[in-house]
Amino acid sequence: MTVDVLIDWLANLVDFPELAFILAVLICAIPAFLFIAVYALVAIYGELKISSFMQDKVGPMGQGPGLHAGKWGLLQPVADALKLLLKEDIIPASADTKLFIxxxxxxxxxxxxSFAALPFNQNLIIADMNIGVFYILAVSSLGVIGLIVAGWSSNNKWSLYGAMRSSAQIVSYEIPAALSIVVVIMLTGTLSMQGIIQHQDGLVWGILPNWIIFQNPFTFLAFFVFFISGVSECNRTPFDIPEAESELVAGTFTEYSGMRYAFFFLSEYANMFIVSGVAAVGFLGGWHSPIPGFLEAPGWGLFWFLFKVGMLIFVMMWFRWTFPRLRVDQLMNICWKVLLPMALLNIFGVGIWTVLAGR
Amino acid sequence: MSKNLSEVLLEKFPGSVIEMEEIPTDHIPLNGDKWFEIALFIRDEPDWKFDSLQCITGVDLGEENGLEVRYNLHSMVHSHKIEIRIPLNRDKPVVPSVEQVWRVGDWFEREVYDMYGITFKGHRDLRRILLPDDWEGWPLRKDYEEPATYHGIAVPKEKEGWE
Amino acid sequence: MGIVHGDEMVLNIGPQHPSTHGVLRLVVKTDGEIVSQIRPVIGYLHRCFEKHCENVSYDQVIPYTDRCDYIASMNNNFGFVIAVEEMMEITVPEKVEYIRVIMAELNRIASHLLALGAFGLDVGAFTPFLYMFRDRERILDLFEMTCGARLLYNYMWVGGLSHDLPVGFLEKAHEFLDYFEPKIKEYNDLLMYNKIFIERTSDVGVLPTDVAVNYGVTGPNLRGSGTKWDLRKNEPYSIYDRFNFEVPVGKGQMGTIGDCWDRYWVRTEEMKESVGIVRQALNELPVEGDVHEALPKKIRPPKGSIYKRTESPRGDLGFYIISDGSPSPSRVKLRSPAFTALSALSVIAEGWMMSDVIAILGSLDIVLGEIDR
Incomplete structure (x- = not known):
């Protein structure tokens, strides 16, 4: 389902190419938005329950169908979302209203x-651009502008702190993340998401699937560099210093409530999906089955992709409920003194490896 | 213990220890004038080494007796302790501050000031600590009367309603 | 282009803030992330404890002491009653002494659990806090079984206790200790030896011994600085001289002596020692004895004054009591360990980062109820 195909098809039906373009974009965007909303509900539920099991408690139990008001509390995220929707929309008197909104x-x-370039299976991708990876890296950094704007316009010292922290953090961590993706591009020779996945078909070392993570030791390392940077870009613990509820109250989001807060929340979960998605595509074979040739149909492709993304998101949640938070300077140290040199080393190493091993 | 120390103090700082008919065994009544010097002395003198100020208590001994400040000192080195009492005039209670001798005295003295209105001469930051800055009166004095209102909020006198 | 000049920003941390452990307000001057000046503002929780005490009888003071350090109410009861008992020269039955020690030590464990959990929360680790609360609940269950209350016990009375131990307490207590001891290791693995936690706390907020003594810092905070000072050992009150236990002191294992990590470590070790004390006390607890036997008909201490210190979970808890021979005390002054610990905050935390200030505050384990009284 590429958007170009849709545009062509619609252009044949209606006479105005502009209308065809708008319709095609809408047809793609609305399901994507619904997907994010539904996924966020599932992820929030998952986070609630996973954290509960990790913390030796039961988690939400009240909401939901069934006996005893549903002991799994399946409708808890829906209730949460409704609560946020119905809350009063507070805009502080001293805030910069336009920017705040x-x-x-x-x-x-x-x-x-960013969802436009994520391949869910062999066919299910909104736009399979020939610069897909580049596109995702570029647009996913738009978010930081929003965070700075939020922190500044709230006219609150905590928000400002959070904004300054998050801008420094996200901008820094984009560098090792991008450099790790360079490794993938070097090996596959393409920037297209589907192209990268198609490259990972078959076996490597005789038994392992030909995923980029397994192709050589440097790519193995690159995956972790990318994932750690990705966790940091999502502002998740142990890198959640922009929110840091015990230090900065709620950081950037201090003054936000109701629907506007829900949007930040939604974006955080969407970002987790994107980071995990790019990691899955770039290093874990995207929609390929772990056993080459086994369950490779497009339907299963969707399953494998979501499964890999889900596992990575689970790991992020696991981090969150295990680790304490780093300090700002330590965070920067890890980025510039550990991850960045490692990312550069990986590029160098993969280059050498490719020349010597010839693949 | 306290007898020995009071003898030493009398020798070193004549007139500092208040003479009493019955020499007390558990504390030393001191004259406030040289308290800062005495404090430095007993903190640093190797024989005494009162390096830890445990507590400063303000006391109101009633209409005729006036106020008093009591210091409980302790030595971590020798593991001995002493109580120093400095009686003060009710109308103009002033005592030298030992905040710079034992830093813990900073907040303790502010608290005594807060509750009794005793001025610690030489304290660098003598403000109310527990009560609001604009509170009037010294609540722990025996002759204290609660104000009828505070910022327009009535202070309940009749307890029946809420007790 | 002129010189880039950073203005200092004044930031109010609290009185409503997630990690000020109550209603503390810190007015901090910050230069970016660096905190250059801290001025604690206290008194938001002032409930006129000392004024109340002058107007009620001695036994009515005890519930007020509960409300001072509400995390360790048993220890506050303990401090007050033994001060009054010493004034009145009451000897309490053996059994009462043992039960008091059991309760005080259990409360010490509960208090340390909360302190450590909240410290973890301050540096961003959420899960250990809930684990520790889970186990604290079990201690509270034991207390509930004994005196019916879970937080404010009013259990220790002048001359005795409000209730004898209930049937089945000993088994439950032993069961708890057996369950709890391995859990300490679990917490240490999860939080104390976590690399990030060590990074966050070692070498941070170093409190040197001389500064600690000068600022009147006591208890685990002083021991974290390497001074072996514990009133249970150095000035044994009640029957603490009968038990075998060690006084752990900070060794600077992960950094400098007296850093936040040492204070954390000292508290975990103290929990182990407390478990040992409770075990010994449970084993030696006399079967016979009436906890109401020595309760005086009238509590009227003779004229005089007393300053009595006990070791509360936060340090030296002193009661200065003046009696004029009437049924209500003429003056009760509570020397609170958290009060002095908080006064040392500005010395050890200035110059550190915002996040560190929160961590240092957490490591000092303050309870605002006791500071503001």
């Missing part, structure tokens, strides 16, 4: 338009 949408747009 705009900020959550900027953050969300950054996360939302």
């Amino acid at each position: 705009l900020a959550p949408f900027i953050v969300f747009i950054g996360a939302f338009i």
Whole structure:
């Protein structure tokens, strides 16, 4: 389902190419938005329950169908979302109203338009651009502008702190993340998401699937560099210093409530999906089955992709409920003194390896 | 213990220890004038080494007796302790501050000031600590009367309603 | 282009803030992330404890002491009653002494659990906090079984206790200790030896011994600085001289002596020692004895004054009591360990980062109820 195909098809039906373009975009965007909303509900539920089991408690039990009001509390995220929707929309008197209203949408747009280039299976991709990876890296950094705008316009010292922290953090961590993706591009020779996945077909070392993570030791390392940077870009613990509820109250989001807060929340979860998605595509074979040739149909492709993404998101949640938070300077140290040299080393190493091993 | 120390203090700082008919065994009544010097002395003198100020208590001994400040000192080195009492005039209670001798005295003295209105001469930051800055009166003095209102909020006198 | 000049920003941390452990307000001057000045503002929880005490009888003071350090109410009861008992020269039955020690030590464990959990929360680790609360609940269950209350016990009375131990307490207590001891290791693995936690706390907020003594810092905070000072050992009150236990002191294992990590470590070790004390006390607890036997008909201490210190989970808890021979005390002054610990905050935390200030505050384990009284 590429958007270009849709545009061509619609252009044959209606006479105005502009209308065809708008319709095609809408047809793609609305399901994507619904997907994010549904996924966020599932992820929030997962986070609630996973954290509960890790913390030796039961988690939400009240909401949901069935006996005893549903002991799994399946409708808890729906109730949460409804609560946020119905809450009073508070805009502080001293806030910069226009920017304050705009900020959550900027953050969300950054996360939302990245979905355009994520391949869910062999066919299910909104736009299989020939610069897909580049596109995702570029637009996903839009979010940080929204965070800065949010922190600044709230006119609150905590928000400002959070904004300064998050801008420094996200901008820094984009570098090792991007450099790790360079490794993938070097090996596959393409920037197209589908192209990268198609490259990972078959076996490597005789038994392992030909995923880029397994192709040589440097790519193995690159995956972890990318994933750690990705966790940091999502502002998740142990890198959640922009929110840091015990230090900065709620950081950037201090003054936000109701629907606007929900948008930040949604963007955070959407960002987790994107980071995990790019990691899955770039290193874990995307929609390929772990056993080559086994369950490779497009339907299963969707399953494998979501499964890999889900596992990575689970790991992020696991981090969150295990680790304490790093300090700002330590965070920067890890980025510039550990991850960045490692990312550069990986590029170098993969280059050498490719020349010597000839693949 | 306290007898020995009071003898030493009398020798070193004549007139500092208040003479009493019955020499007390558990504390030393001191004259406030040289308290800062005495404090430095007993903190640093190797024989005494009162390096830890445990507590400063303000006391109101009633209409005729006036106020008093009591210091409980302790030595971590020798593991001995002493109580120093400095009686003060009710109308103009002033005592030298030992905040710079034992830093813990900073907040303790502010608290005594807060509750009794005792001025610690030489304290660098003598403000109310527990009560609001604009509170009037010294609540722990025996002759204290609660104000009828505070910022327009009535202070309930009749307890029946809420007790 | 002129010189880039950073203005200092004044930031109010609290009185409503997630990690000020109550209603503390810190007015901090910050230069970016660096905190250059801290001025604690206290008194938001002032409930006129000392004024109340002058107007009620001695036994009515005890519930007020509960409300001072509400995390360790048993220890506050303990401090007050033994001060009054010493004034009145009451000897309490053996059994009462043992039960008091059991309760005080169990409460010490509960208090340390909360302190450590909240410290973890301050540096961003959420899960250990809930684990520790889970186990604290079990201690509270034991207390509930004994005196019916879970937080404010009013259990220790002048001359005795409000209730004898209930049937089945000993088994439950032993069961708890057996369950709890291995859990300490679990917490240490999860939090104390976590690399990030060590990074966050070692070498941070170093409190040197001389500064600690000068600022009147006591208890685990002083021991974290390497001074072996514990009133249970150095000035044994009640029957603490009968038990075998060690006084752990900070060794600077992960950094400098007296850093936040040492204070954390000292508290975990103290929990182990407390478990040992409770075990010994449970084993030696006399079967016979009436906890109401020595309760005086009238509590009227003779004229005089007393300053009595006990070791509460936060340090030296002193009661200065003046009696004029009437049924209500003429003056009760509570020397609170958290009060002095908080006064040392500005010395050890200035110059560190915002995040560190929160961590240092957490490591000092303050309870605002006791500071503001």
